[in-house]
Amino acid sequence: MFVMRILVCVFAIAALAGTTAYAVQPDEIMSDTAKEARARDLSRELRCMVCQNQSIDDSEAPLARDLRLLVRERIAAGDSDAQVIDFLVARYGEFVLLKPRFNPHTWLLWFLPPLALAGGGVALWMHARRRVKPGTGDDASLFKLTADEEARLERLIAAEPSPEQKT
Amino acid sequence: MIAEAGHYALVLALGLALIQSTLPLLGARWRDAALMNVARSAAIAQLMFVAASFAALVALHVSSDFSVVNVFENSHSMKPLIYKVTGVWGNHEGSMLLWVFILALFGGLVAIFGNNLPLSLRAHVLAVQAWIASAFYLFILITSNPFLRMANPPIEGRDLNPVLQDIGLAVHPPMLYLGYVGFSISFSFAIAALIEGRIDAAWARWVRPWTLVAWIFLTLGIAMGSYWAYYELGWGGWWFWDPVENASLMPWLAGTALLHSLVVMEKRNALKVWTILLSILAFSLSLLGTFLVRSGVLTSVHAFASDPMRGVFILLILCIFIGGSLSLYVWRASALKQGGLFAPISREGALVLNNLLLTTACATVFVGTLYPLALEVITGDKISVGAPFFNLTFGPLFVPLLAALPFGPLLAWKRGDLLGAAQRLTAAGVAALIGLAVLWAWTGGGSTFAPLAIGLGLFVIAGALSDVAERIGLFRVPLVTAVRRAGGLPRSSWGTMFAHAGVGIALIGIVCETTWNSEFIRSMRPGDVAAIAGYELKLDGLRQRQGPNFHEMVAQFTVTLDGELLDKMTPSKRTFTTREATTTEAALLTRGASQLYISLGDTSGDGTIAVRIYHKPLVLLIWFGPVLMAFGGLLSLSDRRLRVGAPKPAKSMRGLQAAE
Numbered sequence: 133m134f135v136m137r138i139l140v141c142v143f144a145i146a147a148l149a150g151t152t153a154y155a156v157q158p159d160e161i162m163s164d165t166a167k168e169a170r171a172r173d174l175s176r177e178l179r180c181m182v183c184q185n186q187s188i189d190d191s192e193a194p195l196a197r198d199l200r201l202l203v204r205e206r207i208a209a210g211d212s213d214a215q216v217i218d219f220l221v222a223r224y225g226e227f228v229l230l231k232p233r234f235n236p237h238t239w240l241l242w243f244l245p246p247l248a249l250a251g252g253g254v255a256l257w258m259h260a261r262r263r264v265k266p267g268t269g270d271d272a273s274l275f276k277l278t279a280d281e282e283a284r285l286e287r288l289i290a291a292e293p294s295p296e297q298k299t
Numbered sequence: 300m301i302a303e304a305g306h307y308a309l310v311l312a313l314g315l316a317l318i319q320s321t322l323p324l325l326g327a328r329w330r331d332a333a334l335m336n337v338a339r340s341a342a343i344a345q346l347m348f349v350a351a352s353f354a355a356l357v358a359l360h361v362s363s364d365f366s367v368v369n370v371f372e373n374s375h376s377m378k379p380l381i382y383k384v385t386g387v388w389g390n391h392e393g394s395m396l397l398w399v400f401i402l403a404l405f406g407g408l409v410a411i412f413g414n415n416l417p418l419s420l421r422a423h424v425l426a427v428q429a430w431i432a433s434a435f436y437l438f439i440l441i442t443s444n445p446f447l448r449m450a451n452p453p454i455e456g457r458d459l460n461p462v463l464q465d466i467g468l469a470v471h472p473p474m475l476y477l478g479y480v481g482f483s484i485s486f487s488f489a490i491a492a493l494i495e496g497r498i499d500a501a502w503a504r505w506v507r508p509w510t511l512v513a514w515i516f517l518t519l520g521i522a523m524g525s526y527w528a529y530y531e532l533g534w535g536g537w538w539f540w541d542p543v544e545n546a547s548l549m550p551w552l553a554g555t556a557l558l559h560s561l562v563v564m565e566k567r568n569a570l571k572v573w574t575i576l577l578s579i580l581a582f583s584l585s586l587l588g589t590f591l592v593r594s595g596v597l598t599s600v601h602a603f604a605s606d607p608m609r610g611v612f613i614l615l616i617l618c619i620f621i622g623g624s625l626s627l628y629v630w631r632a633s634a635l636k637q638g639g640l641f642a643p644i645s646r647e648g649a650l651v652l653n654n655l656l657l658t659t660a661c662a663t664v665f666v667g668t669l670y671p672l673a674l675e676v677i678t679g680d681k682i683s684v685g686a687p688f689f690n691l692t693f694g695p696l697f698v699p700l701l702a703a704l705p706f707g708p709l710l711a712w713k714r715g716d717l718l719g720a721a722q723r724l725t726a727a728g729v730a731a732l733i734g735l736a737v738l739w740a741w742t743g744g745g746s747t748f749a750p751l752a753i754g755l756g757l758f759v760i761a762g763a764l765s766d767v768a769e770r771i772g773l774f775r776v777p778l779v780t781a782v783r784r785a786g787g788l789p790r791s792s793w794g795t796m797f798a799h800a801g802v803g804i805a806l807i808g809i810v811c812e813t814t815w816n817s818e819f820i821r822s823m824r825p826g827d828v829a830a831i832a833g834y835e836l837k838l839d840g841l842r843q844r845q846g847p848n849f850h851e852m853v854a855q856f857t858v859t860l861d862g863e864l865l866d867k868m869t870p871s872k873r874t875f876t877t878r879e880a881t882t883t884e885a886a887l888l889t890r891g892a893s894q895l896y897i898s899l900g901d902t903s904g905d906g907t908i909a910v911r912i913y914h915k916p917l918v919l920l921i922w923f924g925p926v927l928m929a930f931g932g933l934l935s936l937s938d939r940r941l942r943v944g945a946p947k948p949a950k951s952m953r954g955l956q957a958a959e
Contacts, residue, residue: 157900158822158909179683185541187685190534230685237680241670245663245692252655260643 156189157197162204171204174216178203179230187230199228302367305355306446309396312348312403313436315341319406320429323422335418338425339410345432346407353387353400356445360387366452369393369445375458375877377848385468386459391593391609392445394472398589399435401473401480405509406432409484416505423491424484431483434616442609458848458877467527474520475547479585481513482550485557486582489575490624493631498571503564506578508936510561514554515932521547522925533883533898535913537812537921540689545668546588552661553581556654563650567639567712570647572632573654579628583621584661590617596672645715649707656700663692701755701806705762708795709769723769727761749814752806759803763796791938798931805924808892811917818914822907832914834895835859836868841908849873851884854899854908858888865890870897892919 156175162168172189178199180191188196188203199220206216220228232238277285319341326334356369360383365371373390374383388397406428413421439445488506492498524547529537538544557577563570590596594610641647667684674680705727709720735754742750768774770792771784819831829836839855851873858865870886885898893916900909 156820158820161820177687179685184543185539185683185685190536190539192533225681227681227683230683231687231691232682232684237674237678238670238682241666241684241688242692244666245659245696248662249655249659249696252659256651256655 156200160197160200160204162208167204167207170213171200171207174203174207174213175200177217177230178220179228181224181227185230301355301358301362302364302446302448305352305359306444308348308352308355309436309440309446312345312352312399313433313440315345315348316429316432316436318429319345320426320433323426327419327422330419332418335422338422338429339413342403342406342410342425342428345429346403349396349400349403353396356393356396357384357387359446360384363456365454365456366448367445368447368449371449371453371456373459374456375848376455378459378464379847381466381469382459382464386463388472389459389463389468392439392443394476395435395439395443395593396445397473398476398480399432399439401476402428402432402435402483405481405484409487409509419495420488420491420502420505423494424487427487427490428483431487431620434619438609438612438616442612455877458875461849461873461875461878461880461882462531464875465527465531467523467531471520471524471527474516474523476520478513478515478517478520478554479547479550479588481509481516482554482578482582482585484509484513485578486624489578490627492575492635493627496631496634498575498635500565500568503561503574507558507561507565510554510557510578510581511932511936514551514558515929515936517547517551517554518925518929518932521551522922522929526922529918530885530887530896531882533885534911535816535885535896535898535915537918540667540686542668543588543592545664546591549584549661549664549668550581550588552657552664553577553584556657556661557581559650559653559657563647567641567647569639569641570651571635575632575635576628577654577658579621579624580658580661583617583624584665586617586620590614591668639713641712642714644710644717646707646710646712648715649703649710652703653700653707656696660693660696660700663696664689667692697806698755701759701802704759704799704802705766708763708766708799724762724765727758727765730761731755731758746814749810752810756803756806756810759806760800763799763803766799767792767796789938791935794931794933794935794938796931797934798928801924801927801929801931803924804920804927805922808917808920808922808924812915812921815916816913819910819912821910822903823910824905824907829910829912831895831912832916833860834865834914836895836897836912838908838910839867841902844871846873848877849875852899852902854897854910856886856897858895868895868897870899872899889919892917892923894918 156172162171175189176187178188180186180188180193180196180199182193182195183191186196188199202220203216206219211219217229226233232241234242319338322341323335323338326332326337359367359370360374361380363370363374363376363383365374369390369392373386373393378386386393388394406425409416409421409424409428413424416424485506488502488509492502521544524544525537528539529535557574560570560574560577564574590610590613594613596610639647667688671682671684674682705724706717706720709715709723710717731754734757735750738750738753767785767788770788771781773781776784817832819829821829823829823838825838825840827838829838836856836858839857841852841854844851844853851871853869853871856868856870858868866888868886868888871884872881873884874881883898883900885896888895893914896913896915898911900911902908
């Protein structure tokens with residue numbers, strides 16, 4: 133299925149009419165290493181909007197380059213990380229964030245994984261409680277045969293010739 | 300002529316599939332052995348016709364018959380032979396044909412090797428298999444016919460997309476499909492069990508090898524695809540949490556859970572209802588993956604299929620099979636009798652915990668993949684869910700999973716002794732703590748997370764080893780006895796050890812690569828030297844080279860470590876003339892499990908070239924882990940009890956001998 137993802141990149145390149153660009157290019161890198169590191173971290177959280185689920189840090193599309201330069205421009209202008217993010221969201225919408233913000237629209241998205249775990253855990257607990265009835269002790273219920281099984285055992289024992297008879 | 304024959308063979312396969320999907324069911328109802336046996340011959344004949352159809356398409360591609368649209372659009376007469384063959388499934392129509400070919404292959408294998416199955420179970424399984432096959436034959440014949448001719452054949456084809464012209468295309472899609480489609484067998488067994496209303500430990504023993512085969516291929520397919528993306532895309536990423544990757548990860552997670560719950564069912568006759576549900580889910584997620592990738596729903600412009608007809612058709616197949624099987628499940632599952640009881644702290648309990656965490660992880664990927672689509676359809680809002688989301692939600696689920704993993708095999712069935720298991724894991728825990736402390740000191744406390752995660756990985760590996768050591772009594776009995784016991788240990792125990800150790804190894808690789816990856820991005824001119832992670836890479840020069848259907852620019856680097864010459868690396872950039880597209884061919888230098896990675900960027904007017912060099916410590920462990928898992932699966936598959944097959948009820952009571 134990576135075939136698809138590879139293809140998508142090709143489409144992004146095709147938009148450039150033959151010239152390829154890179155993920156982060158040498159001429160983009162900021163001289164201040166601390167700021168550059170911040171820019172890289174931010175880039176990993178931002179989506180290249182013409183690509184399929186690629187961050188601008190990975191993408192070869194020209195739009196991604198523009199966004200990378202924009203991020204560095206804002207950082208150079210003294211913005212905090214949150215301000216850079218706000219600036220990009222104001223400009224391009226929530227779509228640009230690879231990690232969706234926590235708001236009513238995404239509650240379900242963020243809550244479902246922990247709810248699934250908790251729900252599964254509770255279901256298991258209920259199930260275990262129902263099957264091993266409290267009071268009778270699990271020892272008894274684990275190792276006691278049901279009436280059915282007792283009857284079957286009787287039949288089997290009756291059907292089998294005893295060892296003394298055979299030898 | 301070949302095209303028409305291939306087309307006709309596919310139509311005949313559809314006819315056979317329709318027979319196979321009805322007559323055996325009637326036979327099972329009327330208890331007519333002859334009718335039930337129709338399933339067997341129909342499945343084998345179906346396999347032969349689909350194979351003929353597939354062979355016809357391969358022949359068309361190899362002979363470059365451009366009067367066939369599919370060949371014209373995806374091939375070129377100058378293309379190397381191997382890519383002419385792999386190009387068959389490098390496009391929508393061809394890959395769907397491969398899909399049904401593999402489906403028919405599995406059906407045929409059940410028919411051939413299913414002699415020890417009860418007749419009615421085999422009839423049901425093959426009939427369900429044929430329902431799936433019929434739906435997909437119809438899909439291909441109506442919406443995606445690969446044998447379509449064109450009126451005025453052109454002289455030359457449009458060539459295969461250059462990035463696909465790689466050995467990866469020869470291996471990755473067939474492996475992945477063998478995995479995806481392989482889960483159709485456990486699905487068919489589950490539906491057959493629901494229809495018959497009967498399921499027992501023998502059922503689990505029949506299903507397990509098929510599930511294991513599918514799981515092995517899926518594991519290798521995903522790992523292979525990840526490595527392909529790593530070296531082909533040119534920035535060294537290996538997992539992107541992309542919807543198409545998630546589409547293959549979800550069946551893998553469900554399939555892994557299924558493998559473990561099948562163990563419980565086989566040994567203890569418990570978790571029946573849950574195992575049936577997992578069998579249905581694993582294949583449903585495979586179908587969902589096929590839908591996501593093949594319908595073009597993810598990105599309407601970028602996907603292979605831009606024709607909405609295809610999307611709607613697959614969606615219909617998806618709804619009928621998933622909806623139908625889940626309805627059948629709700630209706631019939633309560634009829635299945637519950638099996639053996641167990642205490643929460645027991646082998647069964649540990650496997651239930653494994654299932655809980657794996658299915659939650661699967662649900663997380665499911666939500667993250669489909670939520671943006673659903674939100675856009677319902678409210679029109681566009682949001683993105685990418686790697687940062689999954690790292691936050693999916694990652695934490697694996698911590699308890701991996702921490703609990705070594706305990707599982709050490710617990711007894713029915714009622715385990717947690718303290719005892721912990722005592723037997725003391726050595727593994729100590730090894731992990733030592734590893735953690737050494738790493739901590741060595742890296743100077745740079746990252747808190749990485750040493751902890753690696754410690755966890757070491758614990759998993761050491762835990763897997765101590766399980767086997769415990770079983771053979773290593774260090775407790777004389778070495779000779781231990782070795783003899785090791786020889787007598789069932790292969791599935793060795794399989795468990797390798798597969799579990801593989802998980803720990805993959806984790807270590809992932810953590811090392813993401814934490815200590817170093818990179819060098821600069822414009823270089825011939826004679827310049829790049830220094831990275833102690834290595835020195837000198838750019839010797841650039842030259843042009845002509846390939847069969849491309850020309851490329853090759854750069855040569857000389858790599859030295861501490862002044863000692865190691866090797867030369869030659870990354871290149873290829874330009875494919877027909878499509879005017881370029882690809883980057885990264886150069887890789889493997890040192891142990893670590894790699895140096897160079898890929899080239901643009902040249903500029905002043906004679907410099909943009910170069911990206913990465914040093915990726917222990918990166919190969921990321922793929923070595925899954926390979927080890929698959930190897931473990933293979934060992935388990937060769938276990939005696941699976942080879943011998945399910946136990947048959949004794950013919951007469953006379954066969955029963957008292958144990959002396």
